[in-house]
Amino acid sequence: MEELKIKTMADMMAAGETPEVLFWVGCAGSFDDRAKKITKAFARLLTQAEVSFAVLGTEESCTGDPAKRAGNEFLFQMQAVTNIEVMNAYEVKKVVTTCPHCFNTLKNEYPALGGNYEVMHHTTFLKQLLEEGRLKIEGGAFKGKRITFHDPCYLGRANKIFEAPRELIQKLDAELVEMKSCKTRGLCCGAGGAQMFKEPEKGNKDVNIERTEQALETQPEIIAAACPFCNTMMTDGVKNKEKEGAIKVMDVAELLDGIEDL
Amino acid sequence: MEYLPNVIFVLVLAGAIGLFAKNVGKLRRNIFLGQKVDRSDQKSERWKMMGLVALGQTKMVVRPIAGFLHIIVYLGFIIINIEVLEIVLDGILGTHRLFAFLGGVYDFLIGSFEILAFLVVVSVVVFWLRRNSLKLARFVKPEMKGWPKNDANLILYIEVVLMGLFLTMNAADYQLQQMGSEHYVEAGSFPISSFIAQGLAGWSESSLILLERACWWLHIIGILSFLNYLYYSKHLHIILAFPNTWYAKLQPAGEINNLESVTQEVKMMMDPSADPFAAPAEDSGADVDDPGTFGAKDVQDLNWVQLMNAYTCTECGRCTSECPANQTGKLLSPRKIMMDTRDRLEEVGKVLDANKGEWKDDGKNLLDDYITREELWACTTCNACTQACPIGIDPLSIIVDMRRYLVMEESAAPNDLNVMMGNVENNGAPWPFNQMDRLNWANES
Ligand code: SF4
Ligand code: SF4
Numbered sequence: 001m002e003e004l005k006i007k008t009m010a011d012m013m014a015a016g017e018t019p020e021v022l023f024w025v026g027c028a029g030s031f032d033d034r035a036k037k038i039t040k041a042f043a044r045l046l047t048q049a050e051v052s053f054a055v056l057g058t059e060e061s062c063t064g065d066p067a068k069r070a071g072n073e074f075l076f077q078m079q080a081v082t083n084i085e086v087m088n089a090y091e092v093k094k095v096v097t098t099c100p101h102c103f104n105t106l107k108n109e110y111p112a113l114g115g116n117y118e119v120m121h122h123t124t125f126l127k128q129l130l131e132e133g134r135l136k137i138e139g140g141a142f143k144g145k146r147i148t149f150h151d152p153c154y155l156g157r158a159n160k161i162f163e164a165p166r167e168l169i170q171k172l173d174a175e176l177v178e179m180k181s182c183k184t185r186g187l188c189c190g191a192g193g194a195q196m197f198k199e200p201e202k203g204n205k206d207v208n209i210e211r212t213e214q215a216l217e218t219q220p221e222i223i224a225a226a227c228p229f230c231n232t233m234m235t236d237g238v239k240n241k242e243k244e245g246a247i248k249v250m251d252v253a254e255l256l257d258g259i260e261d262l
Numbered sequence: 263m264e265y266l267p268n269v270i271f272v273l274v275l276a277g278a279i280g281l282f283a284k285n286v287g288k289l290r291r292n293i294f295l296g297q298k299v300d301r302s303d304q305k306s307e308r309w310k311m312m313g314l315v316a317l318g319q320t321k322m323v324v325r326p327i328a329g330f331l332h333i334i335v336y337l338g339f340i341i342i343n344i345e346v347l348e349i350v351l352d353g354i355l356g357t358h359r360l361f362a363f364l365g366g367v368y369d370f371l372i373g374s375f376e377i378l379a380f381l382v383v384v385s386v387v388v389f390w391l392r393r394n395s396l397k398l399a400r401f402v403k404p405e406m407k408g409w410p411k412n413d414a415n416l417i418l419y420i421e422v423v424l425m426g427l428f429l430t431m432n433a434a435d436y437q438l439q440q441m442g443s444e445h446y447v448e449a450g451s452f453p454i455s456s457f458i459a460q461g462l463a464g465w466s467e468s469s470l471i472l473l474e475r476a477c478w479w480l481h482i483i484g485i486l487s488f489l490n491y492l493y494y495s496k497h498l499h500i501i502l503a504f505p506n507t508w509y510a511k512l513q514p515a516g517e518i519n520n521l522e523s524v525t526q527e528v529k530m531m532m533d534p535s536a537d538p539f540a541a542p543a544e545d546s547g548a549d550v551d552d553p554g555t556f557g558a559k560d561v562q563d564l565n566w567v568q569l570m571n572a573y574t575c576t577e578c579g580r581c582t583s584e585c586p587a588n589q590t591g592k593l594l595s596p597r598k599i600m601m602d603t604r605d606r607l608e609e610v611g612k613v614l615d616a617n618k619g620e621w622k623d624d625g626k627n628l629l630d631d632y633i634t635r636e637e638l639w640a641c642t643t644c645n646a647c648t649q650a651c652p653i654g655i656d657p658l659s660i661i662v663d664m665r666r667y668l669v670m671e672e673s674a675a676p677n678d679l680n681v682m683m684g685n686v687e688n689n690g691a692p693w694p695f696n697q698m699d700r701l702n703w704a705n706e707s
Contacts, residue, residue, distance in 0.1 A: 006704035025700070027691040036703040043704075057701040061690030069643050070679045071557065071665030073521045075686060077528040108517035113525065153644040158516025184649055185324075188586040193643030197692055198678035201640040204591030211586075 004043050008057040009090045019054040021125075022092045022117075024106065026099035027062050028228035034235065035098075035228035041257035042098050042122050049135040053096075059086050063105040070194040077113065080105075084115035098122045098253060100154035100227045101192075107159070121155055123165040123226050123252050130171065141258050142172040148179055148220040149252075150211065150234060151186035152227035165226045165252045172255060177218040187211050189233035196229050212237025216247070223249045271353035271482075278486035285493035289573060292611045296566030297554075301509040308508045311654070316507040321652040325580070328392075331385040335421070338382035339500065342428070345375050349482050359435075362449035372450035376432065379425040380454045386418045386425075393418075400579030403588075405598040410577055413495050420491070424484050431477035433458035434470045443467055502574035503653045509567050510654035515645040518662055523554065557666025560627045561607045564663060571655040572603035581647035581657060587640040594640040596647035596657035602632035603660060629664055638664050639676055 012019055023046065028035040046053050064079030087095075095117045097103050107119035120128075129135035147169050155161045162183045169176050181187040190200070190207025200206055212234060215223045223238065225231045228251075235249045301308075314320045319336065323329035348361045362368055393401045393414060401414075432455035438446035452459070462470065492498045499506075558564050561572075581596040582588050588595050606628045613624050629635075641661045648656050668674045675683070682692045690697045 003707070004704060006701070008701070025703075027693070030700045030703060031691060031693055031695045036706070039703055055701065055704075058698050060700055061697065062686045062692060064686070066692050067683050067686050068518060069662070069665075070675060070683065071662065071667075071669035072675075072683055073524045073556065073666055074528065074670060075683055077520065077524050078531075079686065079690075081528055081532055104514075104516040108514050109520060112520050153642070153646075154516050157645045157649050159514050185584065185646070187589070188642045188644035188646065190586060190642060193641050194679055194682065195642050197682035198639070198676050200590075201587070201592045201594070201636055203587070203640075207586045207590050207642065210590050 004040060004047065006043060006057075007054045008059070009054045009092075010057070010059065012054045013090065017052070018091075020052045021094045021096050021120075022087070022090075023053045023055050024095050024097035024099075024102050025055055025060060026097060026102045026228070028232075029098055030060070032228060032232070034231060038098055038228055038231070038251040038253055041251065042253040044257055045126060045129075045135060045253060049129045051129070051134070056086060063102050065101040065105045066194040066197060068105070068109070069192070076109075080110055080113050080115065084110060084113055087115060087117065092117055094118045094120070096120045096122055096125045098228065098251070100152040100158070101229070104154040104158050121159075121161060121164070121226070123155070123168060124161060126253065126256060127164045127167055130168070135256075137171060137256050138258065142174045142222070142255060145172075145174045145221045146177055146219060147172075147174045147222045147224050147255075148177045148215050148218040149182075149224045149226075150179070150189065150215060150230055151183060152225065152230045153186070153188050153192050155226055156186055157184055165224070168252050168256060169224055174222075174255075177220060179214045179218055181214060187214060189227075189230040191229035191233045196232075208233035208237040209240060212241060216241060216243065220247060222255070223247060224252055224255060225249060226252050265356065268354060268356045274483065274486065275350065275353065278489060281490050285490065288611060288615075289493060289498075291614070292607050293566050293569045293573065295562050295607070295610065296564050296569040297562075299565040299567055301567060304512055307512055308510075311510060311512070312504055312508040315510075315652070315654055316503045319652070324650075324652075331388055334378070334381045334385045335389075338378040338425075341378055342375050344371065345428075346482075346485060349478070353482060358445050359447065359449050362447055368449055369451040372432070373453050376429065376452060376454040379428055383422055383425050386421050390415065390418050400583040403579060403582060403595060403597070405595055405601055406577070406579070410496070410601065413497075414577070417495065417497050420484070420488055424481060424488070427477045427481040427484060429455045429458055431474055431481060433462060434474035434477065437462050437465065438467065438470050438474060441467055441470075443471070496575065496577045499574050499576040499653060502570060506570055506574040507654040509570065511648075511656055511659070515648055518643075519659075521556065521666070523556065555667065556670035557668070558660070558663035559629045559667045559671070561603060561610055563667070564603070564628075564660060568656070568660055568663075569603070569607055571657075571660075572600050572607060574653055575600040575604065575655055576653065577601060578652065580650040580652060581655070584646040584650040586642055586644055586646065592637075592640040593634065594637040596661075599633060599637070599657045599660055600655060603628060606632050629667065633664065635668065635674070638668065 007019070009019070009022065023043065025039055029039040030036070061083055062079055063083065064076035067079065068076035095106055097106065097119070100121060103119060103121045106115070106117065110117070126135065130137065149165055149169060151162065166176060187210065188207060189211050215234065223234050225234055231249055231251060238244050238247050238249055319329065319333055322332050348359070351360050352358060364371070392398050432450070432452050435446060436452045436455055436459045439448045465473070492501065555563050561569060575597065577597060579597050582598070585594065585596055609624070609626070613622060614620070638661055641658065643658060643662070645658060648658055685692050685694050689695060
């Protein structure tokens with residue numbers, strides 16, 4: 001595989017350059033083995049579309065989303081203020097991220113703390129690149145495949161982005177099938193609100209299993225996600241149902257990237 | 263003697279309105295026990311929201327059957343109020359069918375009231391069956407035992423009785439008009455009650471008058487009693503749905519408010535030039551610089567919109583039926599969060615009543631005595647509840663505020679979350695990875 005050349009904001013600044021967009025990688029995208037593949041797929045797409053982008057690298061820190069939703073407003077604001085200081089020092093104008101949680105926090109919760117940027121989720125950004133003709137995709141690999149899309153709560157309900165990821169899937173000539181709960185009524189994967197980091201409370205089922213069952217009802221070949229956490233939850237769900245041989249869980253960026261790196 | 267009925271009517275009316283005003287006063291007092299929050303921005307957006315969601319019922323029809331039937335009952339309620347206006351004026355003035363001079367318009371109005379009244383009865387019967395025979399899941403959850411269940415059915419019974427009285431009154435009136443009875447001028451059209459009137463054939467004039475008067479009085483007294491029942495019922499939403507949608511959150515659903523008191527402290531910590539020993543600002547009124555409690559332990563720590571939310575909740579359970587935690591058998595039910603908040607607020611109100619408006623700690627709290635920690639920690643903050651609520655209620659904000667109390671005041675997060683937060687604090691990520699390794703992905707193939 002061709003090696004990726006990733007520049008940091010510091011590199012760019014040293015070279016006197018300003019990137020078009022800052023790629024906010026996020027904690028999952030930086031450290032989680034599965035999510036790193038999404039990060040790389042998106043970086044490849046950006047490179048392919050000749051987008052000048054940079055990452056913060058070691059200067060990036062957790063947005064504070066899980067801390068805020070767990071109730072630790074102090075920790076959240078400390079994280080936010082630190083990140084905002086870094087981004088403002090680089091005079092960041094535009095941010096794109098593959099994580100809906102980072103997206104939501106950066107877009108909605110940072111402005112009041114002094115962080116004002118144009119923040120985009122990668123699905124919206126990719127859609128724009130396609131429309132501008134900067135990115136070309138060949139649908140070949142996914143032509144006619146049954147793909148169901150799981151709406152991440154923090155992309156869909158939280159920020160009303162329902163169509164961008166769907167349009168991208170349709171561009172692949174794939175057959176998009178909807179689950180019984182979708183869009184505004186989409187069921188959570190179970191990871192939000194810091195649930196990702198704790199054991200679930202007593203109940204009769206795990207949320208990700210319930211959601212996976214809804215996905216399986218559509219008889220998909222691929223479950224498309226647009227969030228690294230949803231991806232983990234759905235992947236675990238598919239494994240739990242012993243369907244990992246037949247059904248893949250993939251990020252929309254990975255579908256577009258078309259390189260199977262799973 | 264001639265004016266006796268008018269006098270009695272005016273007394274009854276004044277009594278009912280007085281009692282209602284007293285309840286409204288209590289309601290206001292309780293709601294404003296909540297913290298201040300400014301929701302007076304973006305007025306045109308707010309009017310639009312109220313128009314669409316409360317007046318236009320746009321979120322009700324997400325579930326088409328219940329939505330459609332609810333619109334009938336709602337239209338019935340609003341339109342039949344025109345008739346109530348006439349009844350009240352008749353009562354005060356001692357007139358009969360005061361608006362009859364409207365002629366054809368009057369016929370049309372009365373005719374439509376009757377058809378609506380009939381449709382309301384039909385809808386209410388379907389509602390009753392959904393609750394009691396079909397037992398739709400959201401109506402039989404644990405929080406719907408006892409008063410909430412009885413309240414829901416009682417409302418349906420009252421509505422049927424009121425509509426029945428209205429139609430019977432018209433039927434008797436119609437018969438009397440046909441007889442040419444003295445006071446009963448020919449006015450109105452009676453598409454529904456003319457059927458009931460067939461059953462009254464052969465009644466004497468005096469019995470018909472007695473029936474008509476009895477229905478008239480029972481109907482208006484029923485309405486006035488219902489008005490005073492609202493305060494104790496989920497039916498309060500017929501009034502509060504309007505302010506509730508007007509003051510609803512307009513930001514994207516995913517945005518959780520930043521606590522300003524925390525911002526102040528964080529700024530102090532981050533700003534090396536800030537003088538921690540600086541004297542507090544001028545008018546050191548007690549609460550000016552006191553950040554108060556972080557988060558919410560009891561209802562007084564919530565803001566007034568959240569408290570209004572609690573009084574507005576119709577206990578329909580749409581939120582709970584969409585909640586991923588509840589769907590998978592967890593204890594959390596966003597509807598219960600709202601019902602608990604209202605019950606606790608009522609309890610706090612009673613303590614105030616008993617102590618001449620002064621607060622005496624009753625040793626209870628919303629946290630633990632009503633809402634358990636297990637419920638709070640089960641939430642995924644997915645916003646399914648806020649999306650589902652047909653009248654703009656935000657159970658999630660209460661859950662988050664209570665988590666804030668648990669974490670920032672009691673350091674009582676589940677251990678896994680403490681580990682996660684420790685990682686964020688030390689490594690800048692929720693997992694124990696080194697921040698210096700953040701870019702390693704770029705070089706791994
Ligand atoms: S936000 Fe919390 S309470 Fe509301 S539906 Fe989602 S999990 Fe349930
Ligand atoms: S919060 Fe809204 S959706 Fe939930 S029960 Fe109350 S009115 Fe219904």
